[in-house]
Amino acid sequence: MFENSEDKAARESSGRPGDQKEWRLIEKMVMSSLNEQRKARRWGIFFKSLTFLYLFFIVIALSPGVGKNVAARTEPHTAVIEVNGVIAASEEANADAIVSALRDAFEEESAKAVILRINSPGGSPVQAGYVYDEIGRLKGEYPDKKVYAVIMDIGASGAYYIAAAADEIYADKASLVGSIGVTASGFGFVDAMDKLGVERRIFTAGEHKSFLDPFVPVKEDERELWQGVLNTTHKQFIEQVEKGRGDRIHKDNPLLYSGMIWSGEQALGLGLIDGLGSSGFVAREVVKVEKLINYTPKRNPFDELLGKLGVSVGKGVAQAVLGSGPQLQ
Numbered sequence: 001m002f003e004n005s006e007d008k009a010a011r012e013s014s015g016r017p018g019d020q021k022e023w024r025l026i027e028k029m030v031m032s033s034l035n036e037q038r039k040a041r042r043w044g045i046f047f048k049s050l051t052f053l054y055l056f057f058i059v060i061a062l063s064p065g066v067g068k069n070v071a072a073r074t075e076p077h078t079a080v081i082e083v084n085g086v087i088a089a090s091e092e093a094n095a096d097a098i099v100s101a102l103r104d105a106f107e108e109e110s111a112k113a114v115i116l117r118i119n120s121p122g123g124s125p126v127q128a129g130y131v132y133d134e135i136g137r138l139k140g141e142y143p144d145k146k147v148y149a150v151i152m153d154i155g156a157s158g159a160y161y162i163a164a165a166a167d168e169i170y171a172d173k174a175s176l177v178g179s180i181g182v183t184a185s186g187f188g189f190v191d192a193m194d195k196l197g198v199e200r201r202i203f204t205a206g207e208h209k210s211f212l213d214p215f216v217p218v219k220e221d222e223r224e225l226w227q228g229v230l231n232t233t234h235k236q237f238i239e240q241v242e243k244g245r246g247d248r249i250h251k252d253n254p255l256l257y258s259g260m261i262w263s264g265e266q267a268l269g270l271g272l273i274d275g276l277g278s279s280g281f282v283a284r285e286v287v288k289v290e291k292l293i294n295y296t297p298k299r300n301p302f303d304e305l306l307g308k309l310g311v312s313v314g315k316g317v318a319q320a321v322l323g324s325g326p327q328l329q
Helices: 005-014 015-061 095-107 127-141 159-161 190-196 220-248 264-270 279-286 302-310 311-321
Strands: 077-084 110-120 146-155 169-173 176-178 262-265 291-294
Touching: 077 095, 077 279, 095 110, 095 127, 110 159, 110 279, 127 146, 127 159, 127 220, 146 159, 146 279, 159 220, 169 264, 169 279, 176 264, 262 264, 279 291
Parallel strands: 077 110, 077 291, 110 146, 146 169, 146 176
Antiparallel strands: 176 262
């Protein structure tokens, strides 16, 4: 094979010392750039981790109870258990958390009494029923330890269901108390679908399987069946309130079990509560042990932070569209 003059010139030029130096210089520049990128990436990871840890410690520091000088449980005290917000299995005020705190407080010999500090509009009758029953069981096992319910801004419906299990109930004169009733709600989109020309296609096995579907018209017999479920739940609610309150409640008032809500002052006159006062008042004047120790389980700080950022919005939208089961709320 013969080599033409142009190929030979190119080959010879590529092997010149000057060209090799240029390539080595370019190679060094590329490697230097890559090293700088790696360093920048490492510093980026470092600062992100530092920011994450900073936020973590901020959340921890702002969490209730952190950094406070809480008295040792070995000293005589009054146990406090908070029932805050909607009562539901997925919420902070769920039966498992409340029951766990109740057992802890009853088992602690230094806890001379238990205060349920309630600030809730109600919620699930099942969750409220679990707590009510457990209070009754623990009172039977520890007959010398009293339970007091203290209603703050509101203790309505399922929250009052729980309060009714206490030996005595207290509230502020302006607290909202009562609402002994049951509700279930949702939306219907049948007419809207007709106007939009949308056809609902649903397949079920069981005549009434889809009776709560918001895109299907409600049949009268299904409405009556559902009302029967609510009436039965309401009856159970009333029975538990009367069991807990006994002769103290004024059953002759026709509005007592209508779902009506009352001020603390009105509730006192109806026998729904036993007195006016705060948790501090009850501990000091009734229990005679002023020191309060909070037994409420604390939420994971990250769960609390995410909840505040609105992660649960989707759940709320779904509930608004699909409706809810019976609620003591």
